[in-house]
Amino acid sequence: MIKKLMRDKIALITLIIILSTMLIGIFAEEIAPNDPNKTSITQKYAQRSQEFPLGTDHLGRCILSRLIYGIRPTIFLSMFTMLCTIILGTIVGVTAGYTRGIVDEAIMRIVDVMLSFPSQVMILAVVGMMGVGIRNVIIASIAIKWAWYARMIRSSVIKYNDRNYILYSKAIGASKGFIITRHMLPNILSEVIVLATLDMGWVILSISTLSFLGLGVQAPTAEWGAMLSEAKNVITSHPKQMLAPGFAILILVSSFNMLGDSLRDVLDPKEV
Amino acid sequence: MLFKNKISKLLVMGILLISLLVGCSSGGKGETSSSDINGNGNNGPKEINTDELIYVNFRDIRDLNPHIYGGELFAQNLLFEGLVMITDEGIQPWLAKDWDISDDGRTYTFHIRQGVTFSDGHKFDAHAVEANMQAVYDNYDRHGWLESIRLLDSFSAIDEYTFEMKLKEPYYPLLTELAVTRPFRFISPNCFINGTTKDGVDGLIGTGKYVLTENHIDQYAIFDVNPTYWGEKPEISRIIAKVIPDNQIRALALEKGEIDIIFGTNMIDAETYLEFSQKEGFAASLSNPLATRMLIMNSTDEILSDVNVRQAINAAINKEEISEGIFNGLETPANRLLARTVPYCDVDLEDYIYSLDKANSLLEEAGWKMNETTGIREKDGMPLDVQMHYNADSVTEKTISEYLQGEMMEIGLKLTITGEEEQSYRDRMKAGDFSITFNISWGTPYDPHSFLGGMRMPAVYGDYAAQQGLKEVKKLHDTILKAFISTDEIQRQAYYDYILTYLHEEAIYVPLTFERNRAIYNEKVKNVTFNPSQYEVPLDKMYIK
Secondary structure, rough: HHHHHHHHHHHHHHHHHHHHHHHHHHHHHHOOOOOOOOOHHOOOOOOOOOOOOOOEEEOOOOOOHHHHHHHHHHHHHHHHHHHHHHHHHHHHHHHHHOOOOHHHHHHHHHHHHOOOOOHHHHHHHHHHHOOOOHHHHHHHHHHHHHHHHHHHHHHHHHHHHOOHHHHHHHHHOOOOOEEEEHHHHHHHHHHHHHHHHHHHHHHHHHHHHHHHOOOOOOOOOOOHHHHHHHHHHOOOOHHHHHHHHHHHHHHHHHHHHHHHHEEEEEEEHHHO | HHHHHHHHHHHHHHHHHHHHHHHHHHHHHHHHHHHHHHHHHHHOOOOOOOOOEEEOOOOEEEEEOOOOOOOHHHHHHHHHHEEEEEEOOOOEOOOOEEEOOOOOEEEEEEEOOOOOOOOOEEEEEEHHHHHHHHHHHHHHHHHHOOHHHHHEEEEEEEEHHHHHHEEEOOOHHHHHHHHOOOOOOOOOHHHHOEEEEEEEEEEOOOOOOOOEEEEEEEEEEEEOOOOOOOOOOOOOOEEEEOOOHHEEEEEEHHHHHHOOOEEEEOOOHHHHHHHHHHOOEEEEEEEEEEEEEEEEEEOOOOOOHHHHHHHHHHOOOOOOHHHHHHOOOOOEOOOOOOOOHHHHHOOOOOOOOOOOOHHHHHHOOOOEEEEEOOOOOEEEEEEEEEEEEEEOHHHHHHHHHHHHHHHHOOOOOOEEEEEOHHHHHHHHHHOOOOOOOEEEEOOOOOHHHHHHHHHHOOOOOOOOHHHOOOOOHHHHHHHHHHHHOOHHHHHHHHHHHHHHHHHHHOEEEEEEEEEEEEEEEEEEEEEOOOOOOOOOOOOOOOEEO
């Protein structure tokens, strides 16, 4: 599978972009040229220079350093959100798909209700109720998105339910836990990975959007959406301010989307 | 299949990218060409519409009832007039032709101008004045900041054009309070509901130069000139007040010619001001310093109740840098609560000086020890973490907050900042539910008496709540009252000396800069001036050429 992935150039490039971004994020302290929160108002909107490779923002903070430190909330919080969503979605989806009957009915009707709301609006409503802050944004994103995964995973589980090897396992009296962990999960995992990668872009955008609106990450923490929001305030006088965070989001989100596409191609059994 | 898929994907991507670039460039061209057309249109043969001015505000005009505080001041000023007005030359007659003050300073007799009618035809006379005064008085609790209401003994119309007010004590700022935009302005008694105005009004009929023709909530309001106005009619016959909440969109709208003028301290940031002051076809005006932009600290807060901490914060703020860096020198740094030029405020005080050493030693003295690993000071395990709220609708407060956040880290104080929409921000202030927040002196002509008077009453602004932790708070508030009712100039000055010195030493306020009002506008708008009060917009004096 990995070999096949390596042969796909787009997948390779996007994977390198994503992994190197993550590495830069992890080693932000070592890589960033300046303290991202150090203000020096006399040097605001400075041009590119040795000291500030991408110039400075409205408070004289180094844009490159903020971009690098911004990787942490942008990628890692998105991944954390995604992970939680998938775990929750998988548990619910497998439970519903494997047990069927009344439990399945009950769970799926709840899922129907959750899916009937537009997700962005629901997140805004949840954040409005629970208060501003990145923690609440993550909770809201998970609470909205799990239903979607639960439904997808349930349908995969149902698909595998009638496979011979599972019927055989049931016949010889293997425990439910064994069947689920040994037979079900490996089968549905590939689909889950594809879904997750495709959706990472959505989560990054969602967190950035909310930070852009001032609901997510709070100052002075650097976050790409929040940086874009600050740049927006000077769109007429200093339009260049938007370039760095804007391109960063664009590249990262499209990398995730393209990687997701390639993964789907690679993992799709019909392609074999 | 895989290969084919890849090629097609690359193709699609390529097309998208190209279309993106093409879209951008053609969009750019489109913009320039359209602005060319506009530019030609404005300067060329096409006549400029000299009858219409398009003004902009960041929110709806809301409830313009002149006797309460829920509407936009600029609009109330267009519709409603008072007995007297404040000009740069002092108090001048308006709806009152002239007035007499008794020797004991307690009885004011106003001679009402004749021949004035409300725009619905109702005659403006001493009885209309009395009815309005009664309506204001009915809402006694709401006007806590106004000493003149509290000290009012009786008032009545003596004859058709004479109105008399009697006070319990002599009160020197009475005429100023009668002149400011609210609440002593006159609305037609036909608009009263159940004989009063405190529960709302049925119509917005005043004697002013303009009448409200239309209002589309959160979009725009139209004011037309009052055809029956008693005095000289203004040059501009129609004012359209658009609502544009975002600073950048306002600036773009001005550039595009969709609006003619942006006016007000919180509506224009320094960058935009400088940009438009240099741009061809536009002009900019700056007023004299009007008020003090400051922070207020809540003395009942667990951390800020210590005067040393408050003084440390005061010493750690570099006002020069705020003035230069954020305001590009438009606003001068303030080292005292009220400028020396404000009446009664030329008091000798030791200015707050920027000194990190002093700030650090004050914090050490207060028992806050530096935790080297976090960089934040601690005392008994509690970190030095202070909440700060700002008004997200203001164009500069967020920048100042973020700047201060960085500055305060230098002395080991963590400032957590939260922005709120204007109304919830004001509600929070009044409820006293804050640690540090922005504050402003009321500016001329309210300073110092209304600003100080407001401190005595809860629910005016945050001052009352913030001062509750001071030891001498009762004495302070009593002295403020004494200063108002004192008839002896020297005695009054002595009271003011105490008030200002005490506030200065307790360091409950952090003066930042002396605020200046500003306007940027299309150069066709002429005679853009500033009234003594920063809350008024002299739209009626402007003309278009």
